[in-house]
Amino acid sequence: MSTDYxxxxxxxxxxxxxxxxVDSVSLNIExxxxxxxxxxxxxxxxxxxxxxxxxxxxxxxxxxxxxxxxTTMKPAAVARLGLIRSFQISAVFPHLTVLENVRIALQxxxxxxFHFWRSEKVLEPLNAKAMELLDQVGLSxxxxxxxxxxxxxxxxxxxxxxxxxxxxELMLLDEPTQGxxxxxxxxxxxxxxxxxxxxxxxxxxHNLHVVSRxxxxxxxxxxxxxxxxxxxxxxxxDPRVKEAYLGVAADEEVSAEGGxxxxxxxxxxRVSA
Amino acid sequence: MKMTKTKIAIFVVLGLLAPLVVYPxxxxxVLCFALFACAFNLLLGFTGLLSFGHAAFxxxxxxxxxxxxxxxxxxxxxxxxxxxxxxxxxxxxxxKLAVKRExxxxxxxxxxxxxxxFFVYLQAPFxxxxxxLQGVPRGALFGLIDLNDNMNLYxxxxxxxxxxxxxxxxxxxxxxxxxxxxxxxxxxRAISLGYNVTQYKWVAFVISAALAGxxxxxxxxxxxxxxxxxxxxxxxxxxxxxxxxxxxGTIAGPLVGAGVVVTIQNFLSxxxxxxxxxxxxxxxxxxxxxxFRNGIVGELQRLIKRNFx
Numbered sequence: 001m002s003t004d005y006x007x008x009x010x011x012x013x014x015x016x017x018x019x020x021x022v023d024s025v026s027l028n029i030e031x032x033x034x035x036x037x038x039x040x041x042x043x044x045x046x047x048x049x050x051x052x053x054x055x056x057x058x059x060x061x062x063x064x065x066x067x068x069x070x071t072t073m074k075p076a077a078v079a080r081l082g083l084i085r086s087f088q089i090s091a092v093f094p095h096l097t098v099l100e101n102v103r104i105a106l107q108x109x110x111x112x113x114f115h116f117w118r119s120e121k122v123l124e125p126l127n128a129k130a131m132e133l134l135d136q137v138g139l140s141x142x143x144x145x146x147x148x149x150x151x152x153x154x155x156x157x158x159x160x161x162x163x164x165x166x167x168x169e170l171m172l173l174d175e176p177t178q179g180x181x182x183x184x185x186x187x188x189x190x191x192x193x194x195x196x197x198x199x200x201x202x203x204x205x206h207n208l209h210v211v212s213r214x215x216x217x218x219x220x221x222x223x224x225x226x227x228x229x230x231x232x233x234x235x236x237x238d239p240r241v242k243e244a245y246l247g248v249a250a251d252e253e254v255s256a257e258g259g260x261x262x263x264x265x266x267x268x269x270r271v272s273a
Numbered sequence: 274m275k276m277t278k279t280k281i282a283i284f285v286v287l288g289l290l291a292p293l294v295v296y297p298x299x300x301x302x303v304l305c306f307a308l309f310a311c312a313f314n315l316l317l318g319f320t321g322l323l324s325f326g327h328a329a330f331x332x333x334x335x336x337x338x339x340x341x342x343x344x345x346x347x348x349x350x351x352x353x354x355x356x357x358x359x360x361x362x363x364x365x366x367x368x369k370l371a372v373k374r375e376x377x378x379x380x381x382x383x384x385x386x387x388x389x390x391f392f393v394y395l396q397a398p399f400x401x402x403x404x405x406l407q408g409v410p411r412g413a414l415f416g417l418i419d420l421n422d423n424m425n426l427y428x429x430x431x432x433x434x435x436x437x438x439x440x441x442x443x444x445x446x447x448x449x450x451x452x453x454x455x456x457x458x459x460x461x462r463a464i465s466l467g468y469n470v471t472q473y474k475w476v477a478f479v480i481s482a483a484l485a486g487x488x489x490x491x492x493x494x495x496x497x498x499x500x501x502x503x504x505x506x507x508x509x510x511x512x513x514x515x516x517x518x519x520x521x522g523t524i525a526g527p528l529v530g531a532g533v534v535v536t537i538q539n540f541l542s543x544x545x546x547x548x549x550x551x552x553x554x555x556x557x558x559x560x561x562x563x564x565f566r567n568g569i570v571g572e573l574q575r576l577i578k579r580n581f582x
Contacts, residue, residue, distance in 0.1 A: 053465065079467035091465070093458035096451075104455045107448060108467050114476060116449035123448055166466060 005064075006031045006170050006200045007052070007083075012061035014047055014224075021047045023224040024061070029170070034192070034201045036211045039221035040244060045204040046088060048221070049174050052202075053085040054078045065170070080108075082169035088178060090155040092162070094148040098139055101147055101158055102130040105165035130165070137161045137191055153184030157191060164195055171195075173203040177210055189213055212236075220244065288431055297427040298495065303535045304434040305492040310515040310527030311441045312484035317513070318522035319445050320477045321457035322372075325380040325509050326387025327485050329367070330360040332394060332504030334486030339406035339499035340399055349412045349420055353433070353490040360486020361479055363390070368478030372471050375460075384506065391504045405500030409493055426495065433491050437484050442524055444480060453477055514554065518561050520568025529569050 007029040014022040022044045029035050037045050050056040052063060054075040063071045070078055079085075093101050106126045107113050115122075134140045137157040142150060147158065156176060163171055176192060177185045189210045192201065196214075205211050211218060211232065218235045220227040222244040228235060235241055291300055309331055316322045338356035341347045347355070371382045394400045401407070411420035420426045444450050455463045456470050463470050493499045502508065511534065519530025534554070541550050565572045 055461070055464075074469075075464045076467050076469045079465055084467075085465050087461065087465070091459055091462040093455050093462065095458055096454060100451065104451060104463070105466050107451060110448070112448045113452050113468075114449050114473070116444040116447045116476070116480065118447050119443070120446050120448060120451060123451065162466070 003028075004031045005029060006066060007202070008064040009052070010062045010064075012048070012051060012063065013059045014044075014051055014056060015059045021224050022051065022058075025221070025224070025226055027219060027226075029200060029202055030217065031200055032198070033216040034196050034203065034214050036215035036218045037202065037204045037221060038206070038208070038211060038218060039227070042223075043221040044224035045221055046174060047224070049085060049172055049204060053083065053172060079166075082166070083172070084163050084166050084168035084170070085172040086159050086163055086174055086176065088174045090152065091159055092147045092150075092155050094146075096147060097143065098134065098145050098147055098150065098158055099127065099130050099143040102133050102162050102165050103127070105162045106130060108166060133161045133165050134158075136164070136195070138187075151184075153180050153187065156180070156184075156188055160188075160191060160195065168199060170200045170202065173201060173205075175204050175206060177205065177207050185210060208236075285435070288435075289428075292424060292427045297423040299535075299539060301427055301430045301495045302492075302539075303532050304430050305488050305495065306512075306515065306535055307528040307531035308434050308437040308491070309485055309488035310512050310519065310531045311438055312481045312488065313512045314516045314521055314527045315441050315444060315481045315484070316477060317516055318526070319450065319457060320453045320474060321460075322474060322478070323380045323513070324371075324383040324478075324481070325513070326367070326383035326385075326506070327481075327512055328504050328506060328508035329387035329390045330364055330482040330485035331489035331492070331508065332499070332501075333363050333390070334360040334489030335493040335499035335503045336394060336400055336406065337486075338490035339409045339493045342409050342412060342494070343406060347412075348416055349414055349429075349494055352412070353487065353494065356490030356493070357483050357487040360489065361483035364479045364482020364486070365475075368475045368482065372474040372478055384509070387504070387506060387509060391501070391506070394504050395501060400499070403501065405498060405502075406493075407498055409497040409499065411494055411497060420494070430491055430495060433487065437487055438528070440480070440484065444477075445524065449473070449476070511554075514558050516568075518557065518568055520571035520574075523568065523570040523574065526568050526570040533569070 005028045007027065009025060009027045011024040011026060012022055013020065013024055025048060037048065039045055047056065051058050054070070054073055058071065062069060065078070065081060065083055070081070093104060096104070103123060103126050106129055107123065112118065112122060131140055131143060134143055137160055139154060139157055139161065142154065147155065150158065173192065177188050180188065185207060192203070192214060215232060217229065218232060219229045220235060220241050227240060227244055228238050309327070313324065313327050316324050334356035337359040338352045341355055342349065342352045367383065367386045370386065371379055374382050395402060411426060413419050414429060418425050420429065452463070452468060452473050456473060460470055489503060492503070515530035515534045516527050517530070518533060519528065520526030537553070538550060541547060541553060546553065561568070567575060
């Protein structure tokens with residue numbers, strides 16, 4: 001147990017009126033790694049994210065962040081500890097400029113965010129830092145653009161810049177490449193790789209190509225429970241993962257071959273047991 | 274529409290000259306409602322909170338000022354100050370209860386609390402019940418300037434309005450205002466960046482309530498009357514109309530909206546159409562929502578943006 005974990009959960013459970021969305025999930029996120037959470041639709045990935053960032057309260061279980069119990073903390077308080085999340089739909093402030101978006105994050109650490117009697121000019125010293133962050137994600141030329149006018153890929157890049165502004169220790173990215181074209185996917189993947197230096201990233205991702213490129217460690221969820229965990233090669237070689245994650249493809253194969261259907265049932269039984 | 278110094282100067286001068294052309298009491302009414310709508314717009318337009326009980330704050334300001342002016346012989350500036358503070362205090366309590374709720378629930382809580390206060394003012398001995406507080410003396414400003422002169426009073430009301438308008442402008446364009454806009458735009462994101470959003474909403478609510486109280490106090494002085502109409506939910510609805518019609522989320526919108534609504538009401542109530550005021554206002558509201566959702570100022574801004582930039 002000498003490994004340094006930034007985030008640990010033990011037997012995390014979330015029940016919604018009798019439906020168990022997350023079923024005793026124990027995660028150990030190693031410091032400095034890129035950890036991916038994958039699984040078929042409805043596997044509970046986003047619910048796990050919401051539990052970790054306190055947007056939902058777990059029914060049972062514990063969450064430790066840097067050894068500190070954050071199970072009952074409020075979302076904003078968790079964020080102030082350096083655990084910052086992104087959202088599935090791009091989380092920007094659409095009618096503010098690109099620069100202002102990043103500056104909102106930078107403002108958090110200033111003491112003037114309640115000062116309603118002062119001009120916003122007092123925020124101008126933050127602009128240089130904001131531009132630097134925008135430069136990092138290749139958006140500096142759009143600084144004065146209203147965010148709503150940006151392309152989808154650029155909005156996601158802006159979101160990452162905003163998250164980076166808080167210099168998070170642990171970044172949680174919820175499907176960062178969802179809904180993107182090929183070029184954008186590569187750009188964002190490269191961006192994630194770039195910003196992963198000196199910090200830990202936990203991401204939910206559907207695009208296995210991206211996962212294979214980025215993730216040091218992968219946890220596979222199915223029906224709210226951990227199916228398996230390991231690096232890309234071991235996980236992708238696991239037949240249960242093929243069954244579960246590529247369920248549709250496997251089903252097609254199965255019906256084509258006319259056998260092995262009982263295997264799948266067996267896997268599912270083992271998982272839910 | 275950038276608020277350049279010349280434009281501001283022109284508006285200020287126009288306001289100074291206006292009572293030479295238009296009946297001052299009418300102008301004062303417009304200014305009071307404009308201030309009320311500006312205060313309301315701080316919440317709806319810049320924080321994304323639809324309060325449906327803002328009459329409670331206007332009425333509280335009015336009653337407190339009226340009561341003090343009649344019974345204690347306070348000078349008007351102190352009367353207005355006390356009314357404003359009282360509305361701020363009510364706003365602080367109501368805000369605490371309301372800002373934890375979102376969307377329609379926030380609107381319902383503010384409406385319910387306002388109705389509660391309406392009942393209190395209906396029953397309480399110091400408000401004069403159905404009659405209201407009549408014959409509130411205007412007094413003399415600082416004990417020196419006689420406010421029974423409509424021109425003197427107009428310039429006081431105008432100064433108060435400019436102060437309130439400036440405060441809303443300052444708040445919107447402040448570090449705090451930036452956070453408010455972020456909350457309006459994407460509340461979960463603001464939370465995930467570590468902002469305690471209920472705290473920011475609460476401060477905005479208190480500022481808005483106090484300014485609404487300031488408008489109510491001033492209005493009581495102008496009409497020498499504080500009545501149940503000022504706390505009635507009709508008025509809470511009217512301020513929504515003014516803000517939407519003028520353009521919510523724009524600085525000048527509520528001013529324009531209040532001007533249009535008050536003008537229409539005054540115009541109609543004198544003529545044969547007096548009984549149809551509600552219907553006509555309703556039609557205007559529907560047309561506004563269907564055809565120009567950005568309001569008068571919002572649409573103008575869009576036109577200017579499209580054609581000149």
